[in-house]
Structure formats: structure tokens, C-alpha cells
Amino acid sequence: MTTDHSQPPHIDTSRAHPARVYDWLLGGKDNYPVDEAVGETLPPEARDAARQNRAFMNRAVAYLASRGIDQFLDIGTGIPTEPNLHQIVQRTVPAARVVYADNDPIVLRHAEALLVSCPEGATDYIQADVREPDAIVRHARQVLDFDRPIALSLIALMHFITDEQDAHGIVRGLVSALPPGSHLILSHASTDLFPELSDQVIAQYAKGGIRLGFRDRAEVTRFYDGLELVPPGLVTATEWHGEGQERPEPEDSGIYAGVARVP
Numbered sequence: 291m292t293t294d295h296s297q298p299p300h301i302d303t304s305r306a307h308p309a310r311v312y313d314w315l316l317g318g319k320d321n322y323p324v325d326e327a328v329g330e331t332l333p334p335e336a337r338d339a340a341r342q343n344r345a346f347m348n349r350a351v352a353y354l355a356s357r358g359i360d361q362f363l364d365i366g367t368g369i370p371t372e373p374n375l376h377q378i379v380q381r382t383v384p385a386a387r388v389v390y391a392d393n394d395p396i397v398l399r400h401a402e403a404l405l406v407s408c409p410e411g412a413t414d415y416i417q418a419d420v421r422e423p424d425a426i427v428r429h430a431r432q433v434l435d436f437d438r439p440i441a442l443s444l445i446a447l448m449h450f451i452t453d454e455q456d457a458h459g460i461v462r463g464l465v466s467a468l469p470p471g472s473h474l475i476l477s478h479a480s481t482d483l484f485p486e487l488s489d490q491v492i493a494q495y496a497k498g499g500i501r502l503g504f505r506d507r508a509e510v511t512r513f514y515d516g517l518e519l520v521p522p523g524l525v526t527a528t529e530w531h532g533e534g535q536e537r538p539e540p541e542d543s544g545i546y547a548g549v550a551r552v553p
Contacts, residue, residue: 306325309396312368315336339544356532359379359473376411389413389414391417391426398415446545474514476549479502507546510524523548530547
């Protein structure tokens with residue numbers, strides 16, 4: 291396990307941060323009153339969404355590991371919550387290599403202790419923002435072999451990037467760096483599945499100083515332009531399961547989710 295210590299972590303406790311609000315929604319303790327204040331104003335469904343995102347990630351990476359993918363780039367890692375991505379994939383592929391990236395310094399604080407690979411594989415962590423994709427890819431190249439397939443994981447991340455920040459262009463650039471046979475794993479909050487709830491969540495996050503870019507199905511589908519969606523395609527987070535995996539219990543979800551292959 292290595293981490294990027296180029297800058298000492300400075301945690302701003304005066305403003306809410308998406309990773310810490312997400313931690314609070316999952317029942318974690320690595321958050322501050324300012325994050326809890328945002329979380330407490332959200333509808334109960336927000337807790338469900340956090341749990342559903344996590345469960346989708348678990349199924350998606352386990353599915354790809356079962357298909358032989360042994361390299362993963364997870365951006366927007368969040369505060370570590372077991373099982374972490376590398377733990378899931380290394381159950382199937384012990385030699386799997388995983389690079390984590392997040393822009394919250396509190397994640398760096400926990401990375402060395404909680405994101406530790408099994409002996410055969412490797413994990414690495416960089417404190418970086420998805421809006422700096424070139425820096426993330428440059429760092430990832432030190433650990434991952436970009437001549438072989440890589441799974442890019444963007445779980446509940448891109449709805450924190452607005453259209454003005456070129457969310458689709460960022461994903462397009464990241465995917466363009468991946469070799470053929472790679473995969474994109476993405477989940478994204480919707481505006482059209484439960485519109486009133488979406489409006490409420492957007493408004494409450496805004497009061498906490500966090501802008502959201504929730505999108506409808508057509509706008510989420512654009513993230514997969516040029517890619518081959520893996521069955522069952524773009525569905526809700528609670529509907530997605532890979533071939534051979536047990537179907538999740540039926541449950542309402544305001545989250546779109548899908549896995550796609552780079553041709």
C-alpha cells in the first residue's frame with residue numbers, strides 16, 4: 291500500500307463534504323457536525339440510496355473479477371467501508387491491483403490502515419479530484435498496466451459534477467485512456483425516477499454548500515457513449531446483477547447503474 295503524501299492532509303470541518311455525508315448516511319463515524327447537519331435534512335430514501343450504491347458496487351466488481359479483470363481504478367472512493375473494493379475482488383483474484391482516488395483528505399488519513407492489499411496483490415491511493423483526470427491517470431499508470439483491461443469505477447460520483455464542469459467530458463477522457471476490454475462501472479442519481487425526492491435532495495445539499503448534477507436516463511446514458519453495456523444494461527441500482535449472480539431483492543431506487551465494456 292502506498293499513498294500520495296505530496297501535500298499534508300487539511301480537513302475543512304467548516305463545510306460539508308460529499309464523502310463524509312455519504313459516510314454518515316451509511317452509519318459511519320468519520321464525519322463532522324456540518325456533514326451530519328446535511329444528512330439529517332435528507333429524506334430517509336437517501337440512506338437507502340447510499341446502501342444501494344454500495345451493494346451495486348459490490349456486485350459489479352465481483353462480477354468483473356469473476357470474468358478475469360484484475361485491475362481496478364476507483365475514483366471517488368469515499369471513506370473506507372468494509373468490504374472495500376480490493377477486498378471483494380481479491381477474494382476471486384488475489385493478485386488484483388487497485389488504485390483508489392478521492393479528494394477528501396480524511397480518506398487519506400484512513401487509507402494506509404484500511405486499504406491494505408492481500409500479499410499477492412497491490413493497492414495504492416492518491417488524493418485527487420475527478421476534475422483532474424490527467425493527474426489521476428498519470429498516477430494510476432505507476433501501478434496499473436494500461437496495456438491490459440482495467441475496470442474504472444465511478445460510484446455515486448458524477449452527480450456531484452455539474453454540466454458546467456463538463457461531467458460527460460471528464461468520463462469520456464478517462465475512458466479514452468483505457469485499453470480495449472476495459473469496463474466502466476457507474477452509478478448516478480436520477481431526476482426522473484422520483485422527481486420530488488430528487489428535488490428535495492438537491493435543495494438540501496445546496497443549503498450545505500454542495501451543488502448536485504442529478505440527471506435523467508438519457509443524460510446518464512450519455513456516459514456510456516461508444517461503450518457496450520453489459521446485460522442487464524442501464525437499470526436501477528437494485529435491478530443490476532451480472533450473469534450468474536443472484537437477483538437482488540426488489541426495491542425502489544432512484545439510482546441508475548450500469549457496467550459497460552470498452553470495445
